[in-house]
Amino acid sequence: MIRCPKCGKNFRNADSVILDVNYTFTHAGCYEHDYMSKDQGRFVDLVGKYSAFEGNIVHRFFASY
């Protein structure tokens, strides 16, 4: 399960999230502006978009259901 490093809550598919340059997901509302933002959108969309880079995370995420 992927959790937000700021608030510790699990991401839901419809959550608005930030993906930083290290491919770390953070809630948009938890995001601190001293980090470099790579992309922003719904969690489920970004997971699909970057699955080529983070296939292991996608696998863990969907395997948890």
Ligand SMILES: [Zn+2]
């Ligand atoms: Zn959060």
